[in-house]
Amino acid sequence: MGIFSRTRDIVAANFADLVEKAEDPAKMIRMIILEMEETLVEVRASAARTIADQKEMRRHIAKLEGLQASWTEKAELALSKDREDLAKAALVERQKATDMADQLKAEVGVLDDALRASEEDIAKLQTRLREARTKQSSVQTRLESANNRVRLREMYAGAKTEDAFSRFDVLERRVDDAEGRAEAMGLGVQKTLEEEISDLRASDRVDAELAELKRRLNANSNREG
Known part of the structure; x- marks a missing residue:
């Protein structure tokens, strides 16, 4: 079942109230716009039929008016020949042709009123459709903004970020331990060339592991952004 039952409901509708009460505001606006577009098509189709009916009636009126002129001419001819x-x-x-023409003219007048009403309805529907599309754009912008805020908060306060920083702490502690051992071993002891090179290699491995973790974290942040 549609949201609206007729054009009058659409014109009188409070879009803000409908959207606020909806569980899915974006879906509600799409439904509103779809129904309004369908109603607009129906009203235009009705107006097109009215215009077609008017044209047909005016053709009949023109024929009847020609018939009236023909019967007038025949009546004049009959009188000229003393055939009263x-x-x-x-x-x-x-007179029959005149009566039929008058009846059709009255019906054309009724259709004129219906067509004017249709034109007013079309104008009102178009206005309300523009309002609904503007509302849709506003809601979409708000949703995108809210989703962006959620992603940003997850980046700087989410579980993944906390886990990454905890790993940084572990690695930094390992660096501290390695540096501490190196310094302790060097107290009062002259290191051999082989030992100094080995310490450099150990430090390089830790630095490389720390750099790789930072690279992965930056790559994940860029994908989420």
Whole structure:
């Protein structure tokens, strides 16, 4: 079942209230716009049928007016020939054509009123459709902003970030231990060339591991952003 039952409901609708009460605001706005577009198509189709009916009636009116002129001419001819009976019969037929033309003109007038009402409805629907699309754009912008804030908060306060920094702490502690051992071993003892080179290699491995962890963290942050 649709949100609206007729054009009047759409014109009187409070979009803000409908959106605020909806569980999924974006979905509600899409539904509103879809139903409004469908209603607009229906109103335009109805207006098109009204215009077509008017054109057909005006063609009939033109034919009837031509028929009236023809019967008038025939009545005049009959009178000129002293055939009053024929003239009277011709005038009766002319009156029938006149009555039919008047009836069609009245129906055209009714259709004129209906067409004006349709034009007003179309204008109102178009205005409300623009409002709904503007509202849709606003809601989408707000949702995108909210999602971006969530991602940013996860980046600087999320579990992944906390875990990464805890690993940094462990690695830095390992560096501290390695440096401490190196310094302790060097107290009062002259290191051999082989020992000094070995210490450099150990320090390089820790530094490389720390650099690789930082690289992965930066890559993950860029993908999430």
